[in-house]
Structure formats: C-alpha cells, structure tokens
Amino acid sequence: MTQSQKIPTYILSGFLGSGKTTVLLKMLSDFKKRGLKPGIVLNELGQVNVEGHMFKGEKMLEMLDGCICCTIQDDLREELQFFLQEENAVDVLLIEGTGVANPKEILEALTDPRLLDGFETQSIISLADASKFLEYQSIFSSSREIREMLNEQMTSATLILLNKMDLVNEKMKEKIYKKISKLLKADVEIIETVYGEVELEELLKKRMSTIAVSLGDGMEETGHSHHNHEHHHHEHPFKAFKIEDFPAVERIRFEKWLKKLPGSVLRGKGMVSLASPSGLYQFQFASKELEIERMEDQTCRTCLILIGYNMPIEEIRTSFQQEVLQTYKV
Numbered sequence: 001m002t003q004s005q006k007i008p009t010y011i012l013s014g015f016l017g018s019g020k021t022t023v024l025l026k027m028l029s030d031f032k033k034r035g036l037k038p039g040i041v042l043n044e045l046g047q048v049n050v051e052g053h054m055f056k057g058e059k060m061l062e063m064l065d066g067c068i069c070c071t072i073q074d075d076l077r078e079e080l081q082f083f084l085q086e087e088n089a090v091d092v093l094l095i096e097g098t099g100v101a102n103p104k105e106i107l108e109a110l111t112d113p114r115l116l117d118g119f120e121t122q123s124i125i126s127l128a129d130a131s132k133f134l135e136y137q138s139i140f141s142s143s144r145e146i147r148e149m150l151n152e153q154m155t156s157a158t159l160i161l162l163n164k165m166d167l168v169n170e171k172m173k174e175k176i177y178k179k180i181s182k183l184l185k186a187d188v189e190i191i192e193t194v195y196g197e198v199e200l201e202e203l204l205k206k207r208m209s210t211i212a213v214s215l216g217d218g219m220e221e222t223g224h225s226h227h228n229h230e231h232h233h234h235e236h237p238f239k240a241f242k243i244e245d246f247p248a249v250e251r252i253r254f255e256k257w258l259k260k261l262p263g264s265v266l267r268g269k270g271m272v273s274l275a276s277p278s279g280l281y282q283f284q285f286a287s288k289e290l291e292i293e294r295m296e297d298q299t300c301r302t303c304l305i306l307i308g309y310n311m312p313i314e315e316i317r318t319s320f321q322q323e324v325l326q327t328y329k330v
C-alpha cells in the first residue's frame with residue numbers, strides 16, 4: 001500500500017464482555033483468507049493484556065493500563081503513526097476500545113489533522129451483550145455510569161451487533177428492541193449475532209460519511225455527530241483490579257467464587273493454573289459464564305483481572321483468599 005491511499009479503519013466498541021475480541025478474531029481470519037494484511041490496535045484496561053497471545057504474528061499495538069477517553073488519546077495518535085510507516089503498512093486497521101471507552105474518543109484521535117490523510121474510518125461497530133442488555137439498562141439493577149456508557153456506545157455506532165442472542169428468549173428480545181428504538185435517534189442497522197458470527201461484507205460496509213476538512217478550525221465531520229472537544233479530566237469510574245502470581249486453584253471452587261461475585265464486578269479475565277487437569281489456562285468470565293481454555297504457552301504468570309464499577313475490592317480479595325486459595329496470602 002502506498003502512502004497516498006488511506007487505510008480503511010474500523011472501530012470496534014461495546015461494553016465489557018460484549019464480544020469485541022470474538023468479532024475481532026473472526027475478522028482477522030477472514031481478512032487473511034482474502035490475502036489482506038490487517039493491523040490491530042488493542043486498548044486493554046488492567047495492565048496485562050490477557051488476549052495478547054491470540055494475536056501472535058500480527059502487526060499489533062497494545063495500549064495497556066489506560067482508557068482512551070482520558071489519557072490514551074495522545075498515545076493512540078502516536079501509535080497510529082506506526083502504521084503510516086512504509087515498512088508497517090497494512091491493508092486494513094481494526095481498533096478495539098476498552099469495554100468502557102467511548103468510540104467517539106477513538107474517532108477523535110483518528111481525525112487528528114496529522115492522521116486524517118492516513119486513515120479513513122469506515123464504520124463504528126458496536127457490540128451489545130443481549131443477555132445483559134435489560135439488566136444494564138435497568139435503573140434498579142444498574143448504575144447511571146453504566147447506562148450512560150452503554151448509551152454512548154450505542155448512539156455513536158454506525159452498526160450494532162446484538163450479540164449473545166443464544167442467551168435470550170423471545171420475550172427478552174422484544175423488550176430489548178423496544179428499549180433500543182427509544183435510545184437510537186438515527187436509523188442504525190442492527191444485526192443479531194451468536195459469537196459475533198456475521199458476514200464479513202456487513203462488517204466492512206462503509207457506513208460513515210467522509211470527513212471533510214474545513215479551513216476553519218481544522219476539521220468537521222459530515223453526517224455524523226460532532227466530536228466532543230472538551231477534554232475532561234475526571235477519575236474514571238470503571239476500575240480494573242488485579243491479583244498476580246497465585247498458586248494452582250481448583251476449577252470448581254474458582255467458578256463458584258466467580259459466579260457469586262457482587263454485581264458490581266462486570267467482567268473477569270486472566271490466566272490461572274488449575275490443580276487438575278493441571279496446567280495453565282486462560283479464562284474469560286462475562287455474563288456470569290466462565291470459559292476456560294488450556295494455553296499453548298505454559299510459562300505465563302497467573303493473573304486475575306476483574307473490571308467493574310465501585311467494586312468492594314478488599315472484600316473480593318479476602319474472599320478470593322479464603323474461598324479459592326485458602327491459605328495462600330495475596
């Protein structure tokens with residue numbers, strides 16, 4: 001690819017555990033089948049990039065321990081420069097935000113005047129976890145911060161993937177659509193998915209209007225909501241909490257413990273060592289479901305990352321110690 005061609009860029013957004021990485025991996029394998037070379041930018045909350053090993057051999061940049069919306073925007077701009085260098089050229093770029101990032105902030109970085117000639121944002125694909133949708137939208141079982149974040153992610157999307165449809169029934173589905181129709185102002189396409197399964201063509205459709213550069217204050221985007229130029233310096237309400245280097249655990253105990261964590265814990269992931277069958281496993285905990293898979297690389301350190309909103313961290317630490325590790329001190 002020559003520098004004069006813009007790199008088609010896709011933003012994947014969606015709340016914690018909604019299925020962004022699942023879709024990203026599918027897109028990567030589809031691109032490869034077509035002989036296209038993809039680049040990825042991952043933004044992980046919680047210091048350790050648990051998913052990193054899945055992308056071996058890819059041109060990938062990781063931005064750890066930050067949130068695009070607060071501190072990472074400048075970094076993202078710098079990292080994007082990487083793909084503009086001849087030797088790092090890619091045919092297509094995928095940017096996955098943290099589960100608590102606002103996609104508009106990523107767009108903001110992509111539309112920096114210095115990058116505008118390099119990247120052409122095609123679509124903001126937002127994933128929504130259908131199984132959690134009603135709970136997260138409820139004023140009784142959720143918080144304002146969670147609702148606002150979800151609503152931002154939905155309303156700034158140019159395509160919505162309503163994922164985890166295998167976990168909802170017809171009645172829930174009806175309620176979800178009712179809620180979504182109230183939420184969305186624009187006519188945005190919604191595709192129902194299970195494990196993010198969707199035709200690549202749908203994902204690749206150009207769903208955003210071109211960004212027109214005006215002579216005035218730099219840039220203006222046509223046909224889509226305007227950027228928020230206010231740079232807020234708040235403390236991010238969503239936190240990641242990490243425990244590292246703990247000994248082997250028993251799967252049953254660990255799963256039981258995860259499932260009864262307070263509702264303020266929205267997501268869990270990491271690497272654990274299991275007592276039996278013994279070995280190092282990667283796990284994902286989302287929608288109260290645990291997925292666990294033996295890792296190829298058996299040399300990693302164990303780590304447990306929990307992400308949530310107002311989590312009782314000390315309580316969680318103690319219960320992990322008592323109920324999972326028993327005598328081990330963390």
Ligand SMILES: Nc1nc2c(ncn2[C@@H]2O[C@H](COP(=O)(O)OP(=O)(O)OP(=O)(O)O)[C@@H](O)[C@H]2O)c(=O)[nH]1
Pocket residue numbers: 014015016017018019020021022023097098099127163164165166167193194195196267284285286291
């Ligand atoms: N039952 C079910 N599980 C799914 C589906 N899609 C994804 N998952 C599982 O949900 C978990 C979270 O999926 P990810 O793709 O890691 O979600 P993410 O949005 O990248 O999560 P964050 O890292 O928190 O931002 C994983 O264990 C997936 O295998 C689905 O359609 N149905």
